Amino acid sequence: xxxxxxxxxxxxxxxxxxxxxxxxxxxxxxxxxxxxxxxxxxxxxxxxxxxxxxxxxxxxxxxxxxxxxxxxxxxxxxxxxxxxxxxxxxxxxxxxxxxxxxxxxxxxxxxxxxxxxxxxxxxxxxxxxxxxxxxxxxxxxxxxxxxxxxxxxxxxxxxxxxxxxxxxxxxxxxxxxxxxxxxxxxxxxxxxx
Amino acid sequence: xxxxxxxxxxxxxxxxxxxxxxxxxxxxxxxxxxxxxxxxxxxxxxxxxxxxxxxxxxxxxxxxxxxxxxxxxxxxxxxxxxxxxxxxxxxxxxxxxxxxxxxxxxxxxxxxxxxxxxxxxxxxxxxxxxxxxxxxxxxxxxxxxxxxxxxxxxxxxxxxxxxxxxxxxxxxxxxxxxxxxxxxxxxxxxxxx
Numbered sequence: 001x002x003x004x005x006x007x008x009x010x011x012x013x014x015x016x017x018x019x020x021x022x023x024x025x026x027x028x029x030x031x032x033x034x035x036x037x038x039x040x041x042x043x044x045x046x047x048x049x050x051x052x053x054x055x056x057x058x059x060x061x062x063x064x065x066x067x068x069x070x071x072x073x074x075x076x077x078x079x080x081x082x083x084x085x086x087x088x089x090x091x092x093x094x095x096x097x098x099x100x101x102x103x104x105x106x107x108x109x110x111x112x113x114x115x116x117x118x119x120x121x122x123x124x125x126x127x128x129x130x131x132x133x134x135x136x137x138x139x140x141x142x143x144x145x146x147x148x149x150x151x152x153x154x155x156x157x158x159x160x161x162x163x164x165x166x167x168x169x170x171x172x173x174x175x176x177x178x179x180x181x182x183x184x185x186x187x188x189x190x191x192x193x
Numbered sequence: 194x195x196x197x198x199x200x201x202x203x204x205x206x207x208x209x210x211x212x213x214x215x216x217x218x219x220x221x222x223x224x225x226x227x228x229x230x231x232x233x234x235x236x237x238x239x240x241x242x243x244x245x246x247x248x249x250x251x252x253x254x255x256x257x258x259x260x261x262x263x264x265x266x267x268x269x270x271x272x273x274x275x276x277x278x279x280x281x282x283x284x285x286x287x288x289x290x291x292x293x294x295x296x297x298x299x300x301x302x303x304x305x306x307x308x309x310x311x312x313x314x315x316x317x318x319x320x321x322x323x324x325x326x327x328x329x330x331x332x333x334x335x336x337x338x339x340x341x342x343x344x345x346x347x348x349x350x351x352x353x354x355x356x357x358x359x360x361x362x363x364x365x366x367x368x369x370x371x372x373x374x375x376x377x378x379x380x381x382x383x384x385x386x
Contacts, residue, residue: 167355
């Protein structure tokens with residue numbers, strides 16, 4: 001494929017991609033979603049805007065890719081051999097990621113604007129469908145080990161992520177580690193055979 | 194107190210108050226938070242704006258009162274004698290309330306704007322501190338009946354409300370009744386003695 005640059009990790013294409021995605025999140029946090037444009041992101045990243053249009057096409061596609069890259073880098077999928085430890089590591093990393101300025105700005109903007117912006121809503125649904133499936137590995141492995149009875153993994157992950165998201169975004173109550181531990185313990189006890 | 198109108202339920206003062214609070218939520222849903230003003234609410238309710246300034250002072254205070262009145266009217270605190278049934282009735286009513294156009298607009302606006310608006314953030318925290326305490330009655334009663342061991346009621350209510358709020362506001366996955374039942378069942382099993 002002569003027209004497509006190679007995407008070796010650490011290659012030039014990968015470095016440009018990483019710079020653009022970071023610029024996208026930074027631009028969103030600074031300018032807000034209404035102020036976000038591929039032109040602005042290109043300027044911030046020091047990249048030609050035609051590169052961005054060719055590669056992502058829309059700001060929603062770029063934002064989806066940026067959030068996905070952040071989550072992949074900062075919320076690794078643990079495999080400790082214990083459901084409780086895996087869920088704790090997962091929710092701690094997820095909430096630390098959500099608490100960063102850039103991710104929080106992206107999530108809060110998506111909550112406010114999704115009802116009025118079909119492309120943004122679809123990007124959000126695509127991210128979460130993929131992400132809950134990836135996170136679900138910790139539940140599937142617990143089932144395979146015989147630690148818990150067979151169960152749909154998605155709602156288990158949502159039972160762990162939902163309460164701290166609710167605190168951080170909605171109620172404003174403190175999301176401290178005690179709360180994360182209590183949330184995970186309640187879910188793990190509920191799943192115990 | 195000669196300067197304060199009497200507030201018998203159904204009296205003129207109560208009717209004006211109810212009309213103003215409904216107008217506040219409708220105005221927010223139509224005009225957005227940035228377009229919300231006590232003048233606009235007064236016009237919509239057909240009430241003199243000085244009445245609103247005297248009684249609420251700010252749009253945040255009026256909004257807090259409006260959300261509180263909605264929750265009190267539409268999310269009654271059940272007392273069926275069973276924790277599972279009480280939590281189910283509570284979460285079904287809470288999510289039906291959240292799914293209305295007016296409440297959803299208020300909550301989404303609060304999520305987006307709270308980090309930049311201290312008065313709005315404080316109104317949100319005040320609402321939730323009060324509301325989680327009120328909702329917690331179903332957990333306190335289950336403890337008193339000996340149905341579950343003593344437990345902090347707030348996090349139990351958050352474990353039930355958090356996942357459907359997360360779906361409705363963040364992931365966009367469908368909040369159907371099966372999901373509410375599964376969420377409540379997981380929590381109740383986690384609390385079983």
